Amino acid sequence: MDFALNDEQKMMIDTVRRFIAEELRPLEERLENDGNIDRDTATTIHEKAKALGLYALNMPADIGGGGLSNLDRILCEEQFGHTSDYLIRRAFGNVYEPLLHCRGEQVARWLEPSVAGKRTCAIAITEPGAGSDAAGIRTHAKKTDTGWVLNGGKHFISDGEWSDFFLVSARTGEKEISMFMVDKGLAGFTVGKDQKMMGIRGTPHLELFFDNVQLEDAALLGERGQGFKLAMGALNVVRLAQVGARAVGKASHVLELMTAYANDRQQFGQRIGDFQMVQQMLADSVIEINAARWMVYHAAWMLDQGFDAREQIAMVKVHAAETLGRVVDRAVQVFGGMGFCKELPIERYYRDARIYRIFDGTSEIHRGVIAKSAMKKGASLFELHR
Numbered sequence: 001m002d003f004a005l006n007d008e009q010k011m012m013i014d015t016v017r018r019f020i021a022e023e024l025r026p027l028e029e030r031l032e033n034d035g036n037i038d039r040d041t042a043t044t045i046h047e048k049a050k051a052l053g054l055y056a057l058n059m060p061a062d063i064g065g066g067g068l069s070n071l072d073r074i075l076c077e078e079q080f081g082h083t084s085d086y087l088i089r090r091a092f093g094n095v096y097e098p099l100l101h102c103r104g105e106q107v108a109r110w111l112e113p114s115v116a117g118k119r120t121c122a123i124a125i126t127e128p129g130a131g132s133d134a135a136g137i138r139t140h141a142k143k144t145d146t147g148w149v150l151n152g153g154k155h156f157i158s159d160g161e162w163s164d165f166f167l168v169s170a171r172t173g174e175k176e177i178s179m180f181m182v183d184k185g186l187a188g189f190t191v192g193k194d195q196k197m198m199g200i201r202g203t204p205h206l207e208l209f210f211d212n213v214q215l216e217d218a219a220l221l222g223e224r225g226q227g228f229k230l231a232m233g234a235l236n237v238v239r240l241a242q243v244g245a246r247a248v249g250k251a252s253h254v255l256e257l258m259t260a261y262a263n264d265r266q267q268f269g270q271r272i273g274d275f276q277m278v279q280q281m282l283a284d285s286v287i288e289i290n291a292a293r294w295m296v297y298h299a300a301w302m303l304d305q306g307f308d309a310r311e312q313i314a315m316v317k318v319h320a321a322e323t324l325g326r327v328v329d330r331a332v333q334v335f336g337g338m339g340f341c342k343e344l345p346i347e348r349y350y351r352d353a354r355i356y357r358i359f360d361g362t363s364e365i366h367r368g369v370i371a372k373s374a375m376k377k378g379a380s381l382f383e384l385h386r
């Protein structure tokens with residue numbers, strides 16, 4: 001069992017880490033205050049990241065992506081967690097894996113421009129009446145001679161404002177759900193309000209409305225009735241990367257800050273880090289982050305070996321998200337009043353962390369998956385001898 005990273009991996013991590021420290025971190029406060037950064041700045045960070053080969057790292061090399069293994073990608077995603085969601089999207093892209101199911105003319109229209117950073121895509125599954133129950137959607141597409149007619153609506157769609165097209169789940173039969181690539185600007189497709197959130201400031205979350213939107217046959221991703229299943233499968237790795245690995249990165253970043261503060265802040269004539277109750281908060285954070293990190297790496301390794309890692313990813317989703325929540329909560333406590341004060345970023349991390357337990361499947365949904373599977377076929381323990 002080899003836990004070491006090779007030189008190439010170390011160099012890659014250093015490159016991402018340096019890029020975030022030099023190019024993105026200086027923008028975080030402006031983003032927090034203004035709720036946005038201007039298009040020119042967004043273009044600049046995108047171009048700089050692209051020049052370093054850091055755009056669309058998760059996509060295969062033969063279509064212009066980074067061609068990284070799951071483990072290597074995860075190592076980068078962990079670093080992404082050290083900055084804001086919005087800046088990650090602008091600099092490194094958010095090219096969703098379901099697009100890899102593009103075939104024929106779809107490749108040139110939707111997949112390749114996304115990998116090149118010429119088009120941006122968002123994923124639109126959730127509806128006001130269907131969140132955790134993603135199969136309970138009411139949006140539907142009816143087959144016509146020339147394509148499909150789409151009706152319905154979505155909400156909470158991340159990055160919708162920046163997106164040129166959307167991966168939309170729609171009912172194509174009573175018990176059948178398909179996935180469509182829907183371009184912004186099509187007649188009958190309107191974008192509603194930006195639903196303001198508690199954290200991850202800057203990233204817009206939009207409502208989408210479809211009123212008799214005419215789609216071509218080419219808009220169907222995967223087979224009729226299969227696209228949704230394909231997309232849900234492909235989203236597993238998104239969950240591992242964008243929630244699991246980023247949560248570990250964010251928690252690590254917060255821990256660095258809280259450790260430095262515990263070393264520096266004096267009360268009663270000594271460092272607050274000398275008080276055992278503060279030490280416990282630091283120690284528990286170190287232990288929990290490391291446990292979450294190894295779970296993330298292990299799940300990525302399983303994917304690279306071709307194993308089905310669905311349950312491991314469900315476990316990562318719960319554990320990494322909840323670890324982050326506990327770590328940022330302790331950070332506010334260690335920083336005392338300054339942890340609650342907007343003069344430092346700690347309160348922002350606290351707000352940003354809360355969504356990790358909700359999006360991409362709530363903790364409750366993933367716990368249900370893990371428990372049901374354990375009852376059906378025995379718990380998925382990491383036992384090497386089996």
Ligand SMILES: Cc1cc2nc3c(=O)[nH]c(=O)nc-3n(C[C@H](O)[C@H](O)[C@H](O)COP(=O)(O)OP(=O)(O)OC[C@H]3O[C@@H](n4cnc5c(N)ncnc54)[C@H](O)[C@@H]3O)c2cc1C
Binds near residue numbers: 133159205355
């Ligand atoms: C900031 C943000 C960004 C998002 N981005 C996107 C996006 O880009 N694309 C997209 O499609 N969606 C997106 N979503 C939607 C997100 O995935 C859903 O909010 C999430 O899946 C939960 O659905 P819900 O909000 O409808 O909650 P509900 O499903 O109504 O759940 C409410 C509560 O009931 C619990 N619950 C529900 N069912 C069960 C069950 N079977 N067992 C136990 N407990 C249960 C839940 O765990 C939760 O605690 C985003 C949401 C937010 C807030």
